[in-house]
Amino acid sequence: MPRVKIPRKSTAIDMTAMCDVAFLLLTFFILTAKPRTDDPIPVDQPAAAITTQLPESDVAVLTVGQKKIFFGVEGAEIRKQTLAKMGEKYKITFTADEANKFAALPTFGVDINSLKQFLALSADDRKQYVQKGIPIDTTDNNQLFDWVKQSRIVTASLDTKEMKVAIKGDSKEEYPTIAMIIKVLQKQKVNKFALITNVKTVAK
Amino acid sequence: MAELDTSGGGKKGGGKVRTKKKSTRVDLTAMVDLAFLLVTFFMLTTTLNKPKAMDLVMPDKDIKQPLDQLAVPESRTLTILLGANNKIEWYRGLPGKFIGAPTTDNFGKNGIRKTLIEIKQKIFEESGGKPMIVLVKPSDKSVYKNMVDIMDELNIAKVDIRAIVDILPGEIDLLKRDSNY
Numbered sequence: 001m002p003r004v005k006i007p008r009k010s011t012a013i014d015m016t017a018m019c020d021v022a023f024l025l026l027t028f029f030i031l032t033a034k035p036r037t038d039d040p041i042p043v044d045q046p047a048a049a050i051t052t053q054l055p056e057s058d059v060a061v062l063t064v065g066q067k068k069i070f071f072g073v074e075g076a077e078i079r080k081q082t083l084a085k086m087g088e089k090y091k092i093t094f095t096a097d098e099a100n101k102f103a104a105l106p107t108f109g110v111d112i113n114s115l116k117q118f119l120a121l122s123a124d125d126r127k128q129y130v131q132k133g134i135p136i137d138t139t140d141n142n143q144l145f146d147w148v149k150q151s152r153i154v155t156a157s158l159d160t161k162e163m164k165v166a167i168k169g170d171s172k173e174e175y176p177t178i179a180m181i182i183k184v185l186q187k188q189k190v191n192k193f194a195l196i197t198n199v200k201t202v203a204k
Numbered sequence: 205m206a207e208l209d210t211s212g213g214g215k216k217g218g219g220k221v222r223t224k225k226k227s228t229r230v231d232l233t234a235m236v237d238l239a240f241l242l243v244t245f246f247m248l249t250t251t252l253n254k255p256k257a258m259d260l261v262m263p264d265k266d267i268k269q270p271l272d273q274l275a276v277p278e279s280r281t282l283t284i285l286l287g288a289n290n291k292i293e294w295y296r297g298l299p300g301k302f303i304g305a306p307t308t309d310n311f312g313k314n315g316i317r318k319t320l321i322e323i324k325q326k327i328f329e330e331s332g333g334k335p336m337i338v339l340v341k342p343s344d345k346s347v348y349k350n351m352v353d354i355m356d357e358l359n360i361a362k363v364d365i366r367a368i369v370d371i372l373p374g375e376i377d378l379l380k381r382d383s384n385y
Contacts, residue, residue: 015232022239029246046349048356051256064348166257171349175286175342178351182262182368191264194257195352202360 040109040131041065046171047200054194058161060151063107065170067177068133069144072107073151078158079103085150109133112143136180145184168196263367280327281337285375287384288345292316299374308382311353320361338366343376345385
């Protein structure tokens with residue numbers, strides 16, 4: 001019997017197409033990835049078993065910790081217009097440069113009267129700067145109230161959507177601080193908000 | 205290597221020194237490996253990084269019409285007081301008109317979760333199929349985590365009628381009496 005000779009085939013596979021696909025996906029994911037915003041203060045979020053997804057736009061996040069409140073709203077354009085409206089209200093004019101810097105700021109916690117100085121700092125200095133939190137009290141006209149209100153107005157006019165208010169609180173934060181925020185929000189008829197939590201599984 | 209040399213070097217013949225024709229193929233295996241590794245990394249970080257939140261609805265607070273005026277059927281009411289050091293105290297009925305004695309409880313599956321399910325069932329049977337109403341009253345000594353935890357427990361126990369209400373001075377005294385404040 002003559003031996004059937006199997007022709008030896010190359011084991012090489014053409015990787016070009018695979019490489020293309022991989023890099024296409026890679027580019028997509030890199031571009032869609034949102035850089036993680038650092039909290040100005042360490043916040044240890046409590047965990048909850050039953051949660052919903054927080055929307056990515058039209059949401060304002062109030063970060064609470066060490067009795068300080070930090071405010072941030074999603075969307076650069078919304079931030080810019082909110083700043084303009086706040087400037088109008090508090091008789092402070094912000095330059096275009098300051099507005100651009102503010103638009104790049106994910107969250108902040110300074111008095112509006114010292115916001116100009118805060119924006120003038122470089123990015124590194126800003127990290128070092130100890131932010132005192134947004135002033136809040138029980139009266140009708142505190143700064144947090146105005147920030148939330150103005151951003152709601154801007155969101156409604158730009159995106160024609162109701163802005164959602166989310167609270168990102170530290171586990172160890174005492175309840176009175178939270179109660180104060182809730183009171184401020186309820187004064188402008190925001191009765192529904194989201195508490196940002198980690199996810200845990202229910203122990204059976 | 206994944207790629208074997210298949211270019212088959214060509215036979216050496218004659219005396220001419222010829223430059224070897226080299227294959228233009230590059231081994232892409234390592235590059236693909238790296239690309240997929242990065243893809244996996246970005247995929248996992250983007251989808252897992254989305255913040256999760258718990259919705260909280262507060263009762264509409266009309267300044268002209270205080271909430272206290274809303275009548276709550278006492279037989280179906282469970283009041284949960286949040287004290288210091290992660291302690292819970294709960295009672296049925298109204299302040300001053302307890303149904304049963306106030307009880308101190310803990311968080312966790314053998315603590316408040318069990319209690320909630322038991323009382324929910326009890327009230328359901330006693331009232332002939334009407335749901336339980338829960339009032340959560342966080343004291344000044346409680347922390348944010350307690351509030352989130354208790355709302356989560358209420359979600360787990362599927363108690364839909366609940367509200368966060370301000371604590372009354374009498375209830376702070378009650379917490380103090382049982383050394384939970």
